[in-house]
Amino acid sequence: MVTSIASVCLSGSLTEKLHACAKAGFDGVEIMDADLTVAYESPEEIRALCQRLGLRIDMFQPFRDAEGVEDEVFEENLRRAREKFRTMNRLGADLMLVCSNAGTASIDDDQVAARQLGELADAAAEYGVRIAYEALAWGRYVSDYRHAWRLVQAADRPNLGTCLDSFHILSRGHDPAGIEQIEGEKIFFLQLADAPQLDMDLLSWSRHHRLFPGEGAFDLAQFLFHVLRAGYRGPLSLEVFNDTFRQTDVYRTAAHAQRSLTWLADQAAALDHRRQSILPAAQPPRAIDFVEIAGVDLAEVDHLMDQLGFAFRGRHRRKPVRLWSYGEARIILNEQPKLQTPKIAGLGLEVADSAPAAERAEALGAPPVFRNTSTGEQNLRGVSSPDGTEIFWNDQIGPDGWISEFEGGLAPNGDSGTIDHVNLSYPWQDFEEAVLFATSVLGLEATPAAEVPGPLGLVRSQVMHTADRIVRLPLNLAPPTAPVPPRHIALACDDIIAVAADARSRGLQFLAVPDNYYDDLAARFPLAPDFIHRLKDLDLLYDQDDAGEFIHFYTPTIGDFFLEMVERRGQYDGYGAPNAPVRLAAQRSLLS
Template identity: 65%
Template structure:
């Protein structure tokens, strides 16, 4: 698999972009004309830099608004083209992208358009250049890839072919299956982009909201399968216009982009039974092994876990690390750091084959995480998520692997407790990369996202989960100017009212819920007054859907995290989303 990326995907100067692309492992680049125009380096210097970096300049793009014009304008367009071809000679690239005309002063005449494309191809041939014609989704007369293909065939020039762009095809809802009827040798180039499924004008959607493969809702695996079965043999190239990616750190974004192509190639090969471009198989986690909280002093969390009813299982035999459990819910308190603010530093997952999961993550460009391990201790394999959180991969039962390293505690009498979900918050520049990491490395699938109103703006929530929902990771995107919402660990229990009462009797103060919430709750649901009174007295929150009910409460916030205790009654499958604004406002109040 040859890989390429358009420089428009990345932030920085052209030379910074090229260095980042090479570091990420791309084989080539599409150079955007604007990036070259803004560069202080000459085309010859850019060519020499690409040679030194081992990057092939796959294509120069775009050349716009050429075809379907009056004769006088055609002459001027050919003049513009000649100037671009001279630049391309200096760059050392032989393929130019020509987008279908989006201007209004054009004619809807296929014969005329094909004749003019033929003239452009003849001019390009004088420079040894090939022309890849692309149907823009908002093209004035040509906005369907099949129409563009007919025009290429009508023009009938050996150096004129098609450029297929997944966004322009899938955003308009066109069926890509007919690509398989094309001559693969005449598909000169392929551009790939994912996108969220939005209802908006296609130009704004394209210019601001494209995503890397695996982050949106487009069926890119099917799309790429059609292109490859047609016989396309060129590079897989990314063309992603996205406001976030053009502001984030360029090397991180380039690595993120390269991971998306590796994932897409692997998924496409798997779907078609091909053996090339395969990664080690993905394994959905079978359960949450543990969660880890780190800070220099976690005494306050020890007290809270005791008040909630967790069992202290002991201190690690060689490290200042403590273990608390509630059935299968295991929380590790790690004081091997000087950081004063508690944070969720690690998530342990049970997988079928930890080594294979690790190899898959490394093949996708994830960084391996290491922890200090002494002779005789269980070696937990780990990867770093994009935000630095360690993701541990254990293929042995916890009781037989790492739990025996803790001494001085008690046995846990509970069997019903488990981690219900782990809520992770991200800044605007890390969110999409986190979605791709959990999707590509761990094989998690994405539920439909939703927006939650908070006191500092809308919080976008995207749940990543296993098929059986034993692992649920709601990912929250904070508004750009807002405080980062704290992360939290939610523990599932039975008899939450009794548990809350015992925790209150033990001295635990819950997150305070305003009285207005309960008045509104009674009006919306008509709850039994006795139950409503219990909920209000204990600061419990309530939600229900067509299948069941949900009762939950929150502890105070410790640094960047807090704990949640939940009970799912019958078939309730949500996360109490209507209560999220109440929680966010209550957590903001002490600050």
């Protein structure tokens, strides 16, 4: 697999972008005209830098509004083009992207457009340049890749081919299967971008909301499958216009981009029996093995565990680590002097085979985590996710595994608790990368994103889960100007009213719920007054749908996390989304 990326995808100066692309492992780059224009380095210096970094310059782009115009206008376009061809010669680039004309002064005449494309290609040939013609989704008269291909055929020049861009094709709902009718050697270049499904004008959608593969709604694997079936053998290149990516750290974004291409190529290979998979097979987790909370002083967390009725399972025989359990739910407390604020620092996942899971993660650019392990201790392989949360895989389940390393604790208390879900929060610039990591590395599926109102704006939530929904990781995106909400662990129980009453008797004060909530609850659902009174007395929240009921409560926040206890009745499959604004407002009031 040969990879490339457009410089427009990244933040920083052109030289910063090139260094980041090389470090991330890209083979080549598309240099955006605007990036070169504002660079202080000459084209020759940029060319030399790319050579030192081992980067090819795959394409120079874009050249706009060239064809389908009056002849006197076209003569000026040829003059503009020749100046750019000279720049390309200095740069060492031999392929130019020409976009279909989007101007209002263009002519709806295929014969004129084809003739002018041919003359443009002839001028380019004088400089050793090839032309890749692309149908813009908002092109004035050429907005369909099949139309662009017909014009290339009509122009009939050896140095004129087409460029296929997934956004321009899929955003308009065009069938990509027709790509297989294009001669493979005439597909001069391929640009890839994902995007959320939005109802807005195509230009704004394209300029601000493109995503890396695996983060949006497009079926890019099927798209790429058709391109490869057509015989395309060039680089897989990313062209992603996104306001977030053009503000985030250039090295991290470049690594993020490379991960997306590796994942996409593997997905496309899986559709073609003639191709071998690029990555080890994904190992979707069977369950959450443990959640790790780390911090310098976790005594308050120990007290919280005890109040909720967790069983203390002992201390690690060699490390400052403690284990608590609630039925099948296990929480590890790891005292780390470098972490002043307690937080969710790691997840353990039960899988069929940990070796390919870790190998896949590392192949996708996730750095391995060093874990201090002595003789007789289980070696859990793990990696660091982009935000630093450590992920470990365990295929040795049972009392002879890592649990046996903890001593001096009590036996399990017989409760039937499990980890229902782990809610992870992210700042605005990290959310898409987290979605891709969960999809590509962890093998999880994504539900459509939803939004819930909070006191500082809308919070976007997207749940990543296994097919059977045993493992659920809701990902929350904080509003741009708001602090990142604390993360939390949700634990499922069979009788939450009894659990809440017992915890209250042990002195645990839950997150306070305003009385107005219960007045609204009585209006929303025909619940018995005694039942609502019991909910109110214990600060319990309630939701129901056609499939069942959901009752839950939240603990106070400790550091950067809190716990949630939940009971699902019937087939309720949600997360109490109508109650999220109550929780967010209550947590904010405690900080005021």
